[in-house]
Amino acid sequence: MEKPEDLDMHTIAKKLGIQIVYKKKSFRFNNEIVLTKGTQQEEWMLFGHETTHYIRHCGNQLNMHPLFRDLQEFQANHFAYHFCVPTFMLEEIKGVTVHDIMNQFNVDFEFALNRLEMFKNKLFFQSGYYLPSRKKIAVGTK
Numbered sequence: 345m346e347k348p349e350d351l352d353m354h355t356i357a358k359k360l361g362i363q364i365v366y367k368k369k370s371f372r373f374n375n376e377i378v379l380t381k382g383t384q385q386e387e388w389m390l391f392g393h394e395t396t397h398y399i400r401h402c403g404n405q406l407n408m409h410p411l412f413r414d415l416q417e418f419q420a421n422h423f424a425y426h427f428c429v430p431t432f433m434l435e436e437i438k439g440v441t442v443h444d445i446m447n448q449f450n451v452d453f454e455f456a457l458n459r460l461e462m463f464k465n466k467l468f469f470q471s472g473y474y475l476p477s478r479k480k481i482a483v484g485t486k
Contacts, residue, residue, distance in 0.1 A: 347436075351428070351430075362375055363376045370393075379394065384450055386452070388450050389424060399423075401416050443456075
């Protein structure tokens with residue numbers, strides 16, 4: 345996977361040994377990712393979310409403490425942004441916009457907007473501009 349055109353859920357699923365199945369509710373079970381039918385964008389974003397569960401999580405969420413289930417869902421949502429729109433690919437696009445992300449990575453507006461904000465925050469914090477300037481303080485002695 346080197347460019348946005350390479351990001352195909354069926355190709356990725358095959359390489360990971362995952363079978364994609366369609367039902368009324370989305371979830372991950374063993375080596376299956378169950379998706380709900382939707383637009384290509386919706387299915388791609390959902391695939392990113394459910395792939396996180398496949399890669400990082402084990403067990404049945406129905407038997408977990410609600411706070412642990414919330415943690416796993418937060419992790420899956422966060423990972424999906426990076427899975428569906430990889431940072432190293434964003435870095436190749438000069439002056440990247442929400443519409444660039446939508447068109448090149450096949451995600452919807454809200455997803456693209458959130459991902460762009462995450463990317464810009466990363467660049468901002470890497471730049472060091474957020475650090476307050478250090479003022480020298482004279483310490484007097486008596």
